[in-house]
Amino acid sequence: MADFTKKAIKESFIKLLNEKPISKISVKDIVTDCKVNRNTFYYHFQDIPALIEEIVTEQAEELIEAYPEIESLEKGIEVATEFAIKNKMVVFHIYNSANRDLYEQYTMRLCKHVVTKYLEVAFKDVKVSDEDKELAVRLISCSLFGFVYDWLDSGMSEDRPADIKRLCEVCRGIPDIIIERSRN
Amino acid sequence: MADFTKKAIKESFIKLLNEKPISKISVKDIVTDCKVNRNTFYYHFQDIPALIEEIVTEQAEELIEAYPEIESLEKGIEVATEFAIKNKMVVFHIYNSANRDLYEQYTMRLCKHVVTKYLEVAFKDVKVSDEDKELAVRLISCSLFGFVYDWLDSGMSEDRPADIKRLCEVCRGIPDIIIERSRN
DNA sequence: AAATCGGTGTTCGAATTTCGGACACCGACT
DNA sequence: AGTCGGTGTCCGAAATTCGAACACCGATTT
Numbered sequence: 001m002a003d004f005t006k007k008a009i010k011e012s013f014i015k016l017l018n019e020k021p022i023s024k025i026s027v028k029d030i031v032t033d034c035k036v037n038r039n040t041f042y043y044h045f046q047d048i049p050a051l052i053e054e055i056v057t058e059q060a061e062e063l064i065e066a067y068p069e070i071e072s073l074e075k076g077i078e079v080a081t082e083f084a085i086k087n088k089m090v091v092f093h094i095y096n097s098a099n100r101d102l103y104e105q106y107t108m109r110l111c112k113h114v115v116t117k118y119l120e121v122a123f124k125d126v127k128v129s130d131e132d133k134e135l136a137v138r139l140i141s142c143s144l145f146g147f148v149y150d151w152l153d154s155g156m157s158e159d160r161p162a163d164i165k166r167l168c169e170v171c172r173g174i175p176d177i178i179i180e181r182s183r184n
Numbered sequence: 185m186a187d188f189t190k191k192a193i194k195e196s197f198i199k200l201l202n203e204k205p206i207s208k209i210s211v212k213d214i215v216t217d218c219k220v221n222r223n224t225f226y227y228h229f230q231d232i233p234a235l236i237e238e239i240v241t242e243q244a245e246e247l248i249e250a251y252p253e254i255e256s257l258e259k260g261i262e263v264a265t266e267f268a269i270k271n272k273m274v275v276f277h278i279y280n281s282a283n284r285d286l287y288e289q290y291t292m293r294l295c296k297h298v299v300t301k302y303l304e305v306a307f308k309d310v311k312v313s314d315e316d317k318e319l320a321v322r323l324i325s326c327s328l329f330g331f332v333y334d335w336l337d338s339g340m341s342e343d344r345p346a347d348i349k350r351l352c353e354v355c356r357g358i359p360d361i362i363i364e365r366s367r368n
Numbered sequence: 369a370a371a372t373c374g375g376t377g378t379t380c381g382a383a384t385t386t387c388g389g390a391c392a393c394c395g396a397c398t
Numbered sequence: 399a400g401t402c403g404g405t406g407t408c409c410g411a412a413a414t415t416c417g418a419a420c421a422c423c424g425a426t427t428t
Contacts (some may be wrong), residue, residue, distance in 0.1 A: 004188030
């Protein structure tokens with residue numbers, strides 16, 4: 001089964017995201033756009049947050065797929081940041097919505113999700129304890145989140161590469177510290 | 185219902201058409217490409233010719249939709265030729281296949297189909313008898329078919345606009361003759 | 369304060385679509 | 399003569415999509 005309907009729902013949502021803020025997108029808008037029954041939406045997804053979760057997860061996986069040979073955490077941060085900034089980014093639409101507090105939590109969840117996904121790959125050949133892995137996720141997620149927060153707050157500077165570099169500088173020490181800790 | 189699966193099957197077919205000659209495209213190739221059960225193909229389409237028929241019909245309808253205000257038969261011929269040449273053209277792939285005789289008949293059928301579709305619009309506000317309409321379809325279809333035949337045979341010249349103009353010159357007299365005949 | 373409105377999320381059963389697994393058939397190739 | 403790959407068809411089961419309800423909520427209107 002190839003789930004064309006599910007795919008169409010996702011595409012409609014992304015399309016609508018480019019037309020209006022997420023807070024104004026209803027389930028009805030989505031199903032109207034792709035001409036399916038409202039129940040079909042609920043058959044595939046719990047609710048809109050679940051839809052977002054799946055889209056973001058997919059994009060993260062696609063990204064990791066595209067960079068199978070990430071050699072360093074720094075590169076990983078860069079890639080994760082690219083993910084958050086370059087690729088359309090559902091995250092941003094969420095962030096820009098009205099219910100800021102709610103979606104800040106959600107953005108953080110997404111950051112952790114992305115970073116965790118990445119670290120599964122990045123830590124594959126390095127022996128690091130589970131606790132340290134968790135620490136790495138937290139540290140890097142917070143950095144990523146903070147960067148996105150700042151980047152959006154300061155008016156979305158056009159010079160993304162420089163901004164990414166800045167984030168990398170912030171995070172550069174973290175992986176070394178983690179690996180060092182792991183060696184005791 | 186939005187028939188995403190059916191749409192996917194069509195898209196897979198068109199995709200495969202750009203990779204290999206139509207005579208080498210099997211139902212299995214199609215369903216493998218879009219990850220659908222073979223029976224699902226047969227649920228939607230009688231066979232591959234029926235699939236082609238539907239694709240071409242749709243493209244013709246889209247074209248007519250895009251040119252709702254065709255003012256003259258000449259313009260119509262131009263549009264129909266554009267349809268046959270500019271828009272990817274399933275017709276051509278058919279034509280280039282091994283079983284030339286079979287598909288020449290089919291190409292002619294398609295030409296007639298397109299021209300009929302067009303003339304329904306073009307003759308809408310002109311009172312022309314059914315016999316004359318049929319004559320117009322035959323004459324213009326043959327011109328279109330002959331043009332495509334010649335165009336392909338002579339190595340698909342790059343200067344399409346000039347070729348279209350040439351076809352229009354060939355056909356220019358036809359509509360006038362038809363309308364004149366209709367006036368008795 | 370009550371009523372209306374638009375959206376949510378859920379349930380149900382019916383209808384449609386997709387599926388896997390058969391089958392006979394055919395033409396090409398061994 | 400037998401194998402192979404493709405076709406077109408059949409079946410019943412499973413999955414998906416549907417329309418029509420329902421209670422619920424929050425905002426807006428009256």
